[in-house]
């Protein structure tokens with residue numbers, strides 16, 4: 376026991392990597408999680424076939440009020456992503472609201488409404504992404520009533536033990552290029568981060584259309600890198616089962 380406490384202190388001091396501190400043989404390789412937000416149709420039409428080529432699943436955060444509308448995903452597509460691709464659907468409120476800035480009753484209706492929609496349509500509903508990364512204590516308490524994990528919008532190192540209610544992510548932008556995103560993953564491996572989450576919104580050829588768009592070619596280059604490096608790619612909930 377004393378030996379364990381000593382080891383624990385040392386690891387805290389040196390900021391050791393993704394290791395279960397009570398089991399020195401449990402050194403874990405960095406897991407990569409790919410997430411999509413906001414239900415753009417390119418997620419199904421463009422990203423999904425590329426993901427299938429490599430057998431990678433993703434976590435798909437959906438603001439449910441936007442589904443089935445112009446250039447957005449349909450419920451049927453969400454089922455195909457889950458059933459054929461092993462994807463996980465997650466909550467993102469009904470209308471992509473700024474949760475701390477609205478009445479708490481309205482915030483609960485937005486959070487619970489999204490959760491219930493997914494449940495009523497037999498879709499997965501374990502994880503939640505904060506719209507634009509905004510939360511406060513009251514909002515977080517409500518989210519925890521419905522969901523098992525929360526992803527925000529900040530990028531930080533996620534080391535052992537991973538806090539499932541405070542997950543970070545790298546927000547892929549149209550001026551990044553695949554090199555910068557791959558560079559972020561490599562940095563995570565070097566620093567023994569348990570997980571690196573990369574978040575995408577639009578996968579479209581004309582990436583100047585949106586600051587959060589990247590091209591299909593850039594997206595495929597990232598997937599090729601993950602495949603060549605034999606990195607583990609998991610959904611958020613699968614990853615949390617590992618750590």
Ligand SMILES: [Zn+2]
Pocket residue numbers: 412413467471505506507
């Ligand atoms: Zn969003």
